[in-house]
Amino acid sequence: xxxxxxxxxxxxxxxxxxxxxxxxxxxxxxxxxxxxxxxxxxxxxxxxxxxxxxxxxxxxxxxxxxxxxxxxxxxxxxxxxxxxxxxxxxxxxxxxxxxxxxxxxxxxxxxxxxxxxxxxxxxxxxxxxxxxxxxxxxxxxxxxxxxxxxxxxxxxxxxxxxxxxxxxxxxxxxxxxxxxxxxxxxxxxxxxxxxxxxxxxxxxxxxxxxxxxxxxxxxxxxxxxxxxxxxxxxxxxxxxxxxxxxxxxxxxxxxxxxxxxxxxxxxxxxxxxxxxxxxxxxxxxxxxxxxxxxxxxxxxxxxxxxxxxxxxxxxxxxxxxxxxxxxxxxxxxxxxxxxxxxxxxxxxxxxxxxxxxxxxxxxxxxxxxxxxxxxxxxxxxxxxxxxxxxxxxxxxxxxxxxxxxxxxxxxxxxxxxxxxxxxxxxxxxxxxxxxxxxxxxxxxxxxxxxxxxxxxxxxxxxxxxxxxxxxxxxxxxxxxxxxxxxx
Ligand code: NAD
Numbered sequence: 001x002x003x004x005x006x007x008x009x010x011x012x013x014x015x016x017x018x019x020x021x022x023x024x025x026x027x028x029x030x031x032x033x034x035x036x037x038x039x040x041x042x043x044x045x046x047x048x049x050x051x052x053x054x055x056x057x058x059x060x061x062x063x064x065x066x067x068x069x070x071x072x073x074x075x076x077x078x079x080x081x082x083x084x085x086x087x088x089x090x091x092x093x094x095x096x097x098x099x100x101x102x103x104x105x106x107x108x109x110x111x112x113x114x115x116x117x118x119x120x121x122x123x124x125x126x127x128x129x130x131x132x133x134x135x136x137x138x139x140x141x142x143x144x145x146x147x148x149x150x151x152x153x154x155x156x157x158x159x160x161x162x163x164x165x166x167x168x169x170x171x172x173x174x175x176x177x178x179x180x181x182x183x184x185x186x187x188x189x190x191x192x193x194x195x196x197x198x199x200x201x202x203x204x205x206x207x208x209x210x211x212x213x214x215x216x217x218x219x220x221x222x223x224x225x226x227x228x229x230x231x232x233x234x235x236x237x238x239x240x241x242x243x244x245x246x247x248x249x250x251x252x253x254x255x256x257x258x259x260x261x262x263x264x265x266x267x268x269x270x271x272x273x274x275x276x277x278x279x280x281x282x283x284x285x286x287x288x289x290x291x292x293x294x295x296x297x298x299x300x301x302x303x304x305x306x307x308x309x310x311x312x313x314x315x316x317x318x319x320x321x322x323x324x325x326x327x328x329x330x331x332x333x334x335x336x337x338x339x340x341x342x343x344x345x346x347x348x349x350x351x352x353x354x355x356x357x358x359x360x361x362x363x364x365x366x367x368x369x370x371x372x373x374x375x376x377x378x379x380x381x382x383x384x385x386x387x388x389x390x391x392x393x394x395x396x397x398x399x400x401x402x403x404x405x406x407x408x409x410x411x412x413x414x415x416x417x418x419x420x421x422x423x424x425x426x427x428x429x430x431x432x433x434x435x436x437x438x439x440x441x442x443x444x445x446x447x448x449x450x451x452x453x454x455x456x457x458x459x460x461x462x463x464x465x466x467x468x469x470x471x472x473x474x475x476x477x478x479x480x481x482x483x484x485x486x487x
Contacts, residue, residue, distance in 0.1 A: 001028060001035050003092045003182055008038035008205050009045060010188035012052035013198025018042050024178050024205055029095035029324040030315050030363040038181050040206040043213065049173050049202040050219050053144040056199030057171035061141045065121040065169075072117030072163060074194035079110035079159075079187075086186060088316070090155050093180040095364070096278050097320045108446070109159030109187065112462070115446045116167035123168060123467055125474075132480040139471040141169035142245060143221035148211050148235070149184065150226040151177035151326055152281045158184035160446075160461055161224050162191070162201055168470040170222075171200045175214060177227075178207045179326060215239055222470070225249065226283075228384075229410070229455050236458070247459035247469045249283070249451060251384045252412030254433060255405035256286025256441055257395075260294040262417035266439060268302045270417060271390060274441035276310060276368050279325055280334075280388035284413035284450075286441050288374075288381055290401050293394045300372055300392065304349050307368050307390075312355050324363040325387055331364035334387030337380055338369055344378040346371040346391065376404055384410070398427060406432045412452035415441040434460070 003026065007015035021039035028035045041049070060068070079086065086106035091098050096105075125137035147161035158174055165172050176184040184203045191201045204210060208231070215223050215238045222245035225235045232250040239246045256274050258267040274286035291299045315323035325331045331354075338352050351369030354361075366387060374381050374391040381391050395401040405414065414433035418424050424438045434452040437443060444450055449465035451457050459469040 001031075001033055001092065003035040003089060005036060005038070005182060005185045008181070009041060009049070010185050010203040011045065011049045012202070013192050015185075016045065016048075018045050021045070021205075022207065024181055026093065026181055027327065028092050029326055029328075032328070032362050035092050036182060038205050040178070041204040041210050046204060046210065046213055046217070049204045050144060050214070050217050052199035053171035053173050053202055054219050056197055057141065057143055057169070060166075060171060060197065060200055061169035063169075065123060068167060068169065069117040069120030071191075071195045072113045072120065072166060075191050075196070076110040076113035076117060078190045078194055079106050079113065082190070083107060086155060086183070089186060090183055091315045091323075093154055093182045094151065094326060095315055095324045097315045097323045099318055099320060100278060105153065105155045108156045111446045112159045112163040116163040119464065120167040123471065133478055134480070135475055135477050137476070138474045139168070139467070140474050142470060142472060143170060144219055145170045145172050145222040145224065145470065146214050146220045147172060147174040148223065148225045148227065149174065149176045149180075151179035152278060152283075154180040154183035155187060157226050158187040158203075162187060164461070164466040165470045166196070166200060168467060170470055173202045173204060173214060173220070175204055175206055175211050178205065181205045211235070212238060216242070218242070221245060222247075224459075224461075224469075232457070245469065247461065248457040249461060250412070250455065250457045251410060252283050252285070252452060252456050253288060253382065253384050253408050253410045254284060254286050254413040255288045255290055255431065256414070257290045257401055257405060257416045257427065258292060258295070258299060259416070259418040259420070259423065260292040261419045262295075263419065263439070264295060264299060264302060267417040268299065268306060270415065270439070270441040271303060272306060274415070275390040276307070276322060276388045277442065279322055281326060281386050282442065284435060284442055284444075286413065286415055287385065287389065288391055288393055288405070290393050290395045290405060293396055296372075296392070296394050300349060300370075304370060307370055308350050310368050312357060312360060312365055314359065322368060322388065324365045326364070328364050330386070331366060334366055334385055334389065337383075337385045337387070337389060338366070341371045341374075341378070341380040341389070341391075344380065345373070346378060346380060347373040351388070376407060382408065398423065402427060402430045409454055410452070410456045411454035412456035
């Protein structure tokens with residue numbers, strides 16, 4: 001199986017190779033096969049990428065917003081047309097099942113290009129009358145924006161960051177995760193094909209050091225990172241040293257709260273989506289499932305029956321519902337949390353180890369796992385596992401569950417399941433989280449601002465809200481009378 005790209009990097013509108021950079025092996029986690037070999041960017045390539053972005057940005061900012069938008073919308077159309085091929089590549093890059101990638105990755109990238117392409121010509125300032133004089137404001141670009149990606153959604157992250165940045169008149173340098181280097185190259189290629197002038201969307205590969213070299217580069221004006229809290233702290237400190245703009249999309253340990261009046265099947269469906277989609281490797285997952293004590297037993301019965309039926313297998317088989325984890329190393333980490341759950345006294349309802357079915361032993365497959373009897377102090381309830389491990393915590397009262405849900409230094413997402421309209425809004429209002437749902441979980445249309453509070457992040461992606469983070473305001477006071485000087 002091969003997914004070798006034309007070259008490792010995409011700079012100034014073309015593929016570029018420099019084999020003197022450190023080797024990056026792209027491993028298909030379902031089989032352990034190496035599907036592509038790439039190279040990390042050398043300092044000279046990093047310079048080339050940033051210089052080409054800086055050069056191209058000057059004219060792009062002056063390009064009519066409607067013309068910028070048209071190019072982005074064309075890119076959206078190409079992504080839709082190539083959805084099958086892009087989905088297969090996403091599957092090879094990540095191991096996520098084709099059943100998911102065909103509906104979730106290139107298509108959500110296309111939606112972002114379509115959305116930001118559509119609103120590019122509405123990125124306006126305001127006019128503030130002050131008697132005869134007035135102030136007008138303009139939204140101006142930041143310059144060269146750096147995107148740094150995580151490995152769970154390589155196409156989507158490359159597209160989300162690119163679409164908003166380009167719509168605002170910026171140029172982009174994108175560094176994918178070294179674990180999933182393939183998909184962003186296709187995004188770059190498609191943008192060129194859609195008519196994006198060269199230099200405006202560059203992809204440079206590399207490990208953390210390439211990321212930190214880019215963050216410190218004097219011509220980078222903004223950094224948008226999707227990654228862990230630890231990396232976020234490092235990147236934000238480095239960006240802060242040079243007063244650069246940041247957007248931080250970081251980790252979570254989000255609550256999903258089920259009251260005893262909820263539609264139980266819908267709540268079970270929500271909990272499944274919130275824990276097992278992408279083998280649980282989603283930042284906004286509702287991994288702490290608080291269930292009211294009156295319905296806990298019934299909720300568990302219905303949940304476990306469905307979780308046991310989840311079909312693991314070859315990710316390229318359209319019937320497969322759950323693939324492997326991203327790597328053997330990550331699998332070991334997730335398995336250690338499964339072991340920890342047992343040691344901490346949680347009761348295992350299903351899963352709890354590696355999956356051993358047909359052909360699965362070669363890959364990083366683990367069983368979808370449900371623990372109950374989980375208490376707030378257990379590490380499986382406090383730390384982000386980033387795997388298919390669902391914890392059930394029982395609660396009795398509304399005030400109690402709100403306090404427990406908020407007892408974390410993370411605040412990416414939250415959801416509440418109830419048929420009581422007032423309770424739904426009351427509870428969500430009191431939960432400290434940036435992205436919330438009522439009677440569902442993990443639905444993220446591009447129109448909805450996405451991001452976290454507390455240590456889960458800074459800034460928002462998607463929606464009009466992201467425009468605030470990829471542009472800045474210039475204010476101009478216009479004097480219509482004389483100038484009164486006191487001296
Ligand atoms: P990670 O933090 O290990 O790496 C993220 C990216 O940062 C990679 O590209 C990596 O090479 C780069 N990097 C590492 N050190 C760096 C440094 N010092 N300077 C600059 N760049 C550096 O995260 P990961 O393991 O790839 O992804 C999993 C994490 O990402 C989880 O915590 C998950 O919750 C989070 N995540 C958040 C969101 C969100 O939108 N909030 C989405 C997906 C994943």
